[in-house]
Amino acid sequence: MTVNEVALILEKLAPLDYAEDFDNVGLLIGDKNTKVKGILVTLDTLENVVDEAIEKNCNLIISFHPIIFKGLKKITGKNYVERVVLKAIQNNINIYSIHTALDNCNEGVNAKICEVLELTNTKILIPQKGTIKKLTFYAPIAESQHLKEKLFAVGAGNMGNYSECSFSVEGIGSYKASELANPTLGEKGITHREEEALISMTFPKHLEHKVIRVLLQNHSYEEVAYEVITLENTDQNIGMGRIGELKTAMGETEFLGMLKKKMHTPVIRHSGLLKKPIKKVAVLGGSGAFSISAAKAAGADILVTADLKYHQFYEAEGQLIIADIGHFETEQFTKNLLVEYLMKKIPNFAIRLSESITNPIKYF
Known part of the structure; x- marks a missing residue:
């Protein structure tokens, strides 16, 4: 299993699109194509956590907080962030952070x-806000149901407890293909009129690239007319x-x-x-x-x-x-949550809960 394959599993739980704009999430250090030998899950990635990963033969650290938050102009080991980055690179340790993507997750x-x-x-x-998108496109009536089914299959049309939601209006579309065109219906240089359906459906924003790709791959037209807008509605999850x-x-x-x-x-x-x-x-x-x-x-x-x-x-x-009650105290169970989730998804893989205590605050 590669680092990227593990990341895709995590992002089914907490898509990175829902991380806050100020955040730094995803793969922070390493190569997404690296074969994973073992996974260490932690709240923070400190030097002792990297040492723990080395000791336990884990070359992927999944950290809640990102070790790299602001831009680094130098990596000379002068502070704890630079020392972690250096040690991780020197020991071929990959570091992935999930942070506010998991904060905004319904099961996070x-x-x-x-x-x-x-x-x-x-x-x-x-x-x-801004988590729900709406796709509107035009298609020949004869293929409209096929297109809707393909889009439903990748998650479009889901609203709360409902699925396969869409709205359609039938009408007459017209276009004239130039000599450079290759029209599916009609002839070059002649205005063509076609019975079409205008179809609208919503989808979660993290699926936008997949939804548009499926639309373009399955639509018969050479040039597909469509638009995507962001709705004011909020997803309660x-x-x-x-x-x-x-x-x-x-x-x-x-x-x-x-x-x-x-x-x-x-x-x-x-x-x-x-x-x-x-x-x-x-x-x-x-x-x-x-x-x-x-x-x-x-x-x-x-x-x-x-x-x-x-x-x-x-x-x-x-x-x-x-x-x-304290920052660490509110988030202390997060690494347990991630370990439990990963063990369900990849039960035969080496997933370890970090034993390192990373709370920087002490009480007297």
Whole structure:
């Protein structure tokens, strides 16, 4: 199995198209055609993680966080990023990062937090915009059903719990082929009129290249008239954070105690308690201050996230509790999630969970 084949398996879970614009995801170091001997899954790629990969004969590291985030002008080993890059290259170690692609995945980072906290009826807290595209094209009526079936087969026409969705209108199309053309229907130099169908269907944006390729490969016309636009609609399965409910409401201090225990955090920084039960819980792994307004709008009793600044706790405004449990603590189960997923997809392959502790924050 090659690095690229492993990447394609990961991208079925979390397509890289849904990573945030600021992020750096995918294969960061290495050659996609390299044969994989073993896979080491980690939250962060540090020097000790590369050493662990070498020791365990793993030449592919799958890391949640990208080791290369900003541009590197020199690689001289003067800081921890450069030292990791040097050591990986010197030892033929490939490094792949999935980061916010997995954050925005329906079965990703935040779904895992909800699982640990045993939340029910969960859904995306902040659906990502621009994830749904619409294809519109024209085709002879006689071949319109064939084209729709080919497009449905690669994922076009799927909307939530529905599949094979499309809209068609019949009419008369006209065109005149030049002497350089090779028309499927009609003759050169003569205006041709054909009974055609105008067909529209939606598709997720990460399938755009595949959908257009299938359309062009199966359409009979030499020149295919089509357009692709981005819709304002949001896909409720793609986005940041999640919100769900406890099976039974809990008191505030009882919930915080449970949170501390299940998320293995030594301390919780939180806004003022409101003296009311906790039932509806919003979560967002990593730096989640931007989700406070969404959590309030969704009616959450508490938001569990990390990396909050002093003044951001004021944004609770007596409407909910904001709990900062630590960046590492919110994402610690991510590598387990990836190992579990890969072992289901490639059960006979050497996949190892990194034993290296990469949390840079210590508590006294």
